[in-house]
Amino acid sequence: MAETKAPDSTRRSERSRRAIYDAALALVTEAGYARTTIEGIASRAGVGKQTIYRWWPSKAAVLLEAFLDLGVQASEALGDDAGAGIPDSGDLEADLKYVLRATVDEMNDPKFDGPTRALTAEGVVDPELCARFVEELLEPQLQLYVTRLEAAREAGAVRPDIDPRLATELFVGPLTHRWLLRTRPLTHDYADRLVEYALRGIAPR
Known part of the structure; x- marks a missing residue:
């Protein structure tokens, strides 16, 4: 008789987890966010809701992990090296414009826009979720700017007395404000202008 292999529970769990991520997003x-429920996620993913509760305590936790995974997938699809950070071509302005344009494209992508807004809104009323959002998603992204600005400072491309973490907010703060409040469209031209205006303030004098 042919040998019957036992089902691979690890593979089955990964398929279920992936289905839950996709359903939540x-x-x-x-x-x-308000109308998204654990029951709805479970139904769409084709799993029991107890499967979800076994892995996550809330829909916010599901969404955060799904969104983090989405970012990993996007990086892998682009062939990005997670440790590479912002490109360092020797031209700080060009490098910052490159990464801010990519950020604009991501913010304008409905696949990222909806979940990001939901997590941002929920983080206002859920301190634990907010802390995870900042620690696991926001700070690693901001650190990429800090690292690039530190390199620029060492190379003499910016003033030696600048605080790279504070300077980072000059680039990402206005972009996030415009995206969050939808005051005006997010465009590549706007991203370029932010870089140009900010760099005038931190360039050597």
């Missing part, structure tokens, strides 16, 4: 984009 799709639902929050289509219906918004």
Whole structure:
């Protein structure tokens, strides 16, 4: 008789986890955070809700992990090296414009926009989620700017007395403000202008 292999529970769990990620991101984009439920995620993913509760304590936790995974997938699709950070071509202005343009494209992508808004809004009323959002998603991204600005400072491309962490906010702060409040469209031209205006303030004198 042919030998019957036992089902691979690890592979099955990974398929279920991936289905839950996809369902959570799709639902929050289509219906918004308030109308997204564990039951809805489970139904769309084709799993029991107890499967979700076994891995996550809340829909916010599901969404955060799904969004973090989405970022990893995007980087892998682009062939990005997670440790490479912002390019260092020797031209700080060009490098910052490159990464801010990519950020604009991501913010304008509904696949990222919906979940990011949901997590941002929920983080206002959920301190624990906010702390995880900042620690696991926001700070690693900001640190890439800090590292690039530190290199620019060492190379004499910016003033030696600048605080790289504070200077980072000159680039990402206005971009996030415009995206969050939808005051005006996010464009590549706007990203370029932010870089130009900010660099005039931190360049050597």
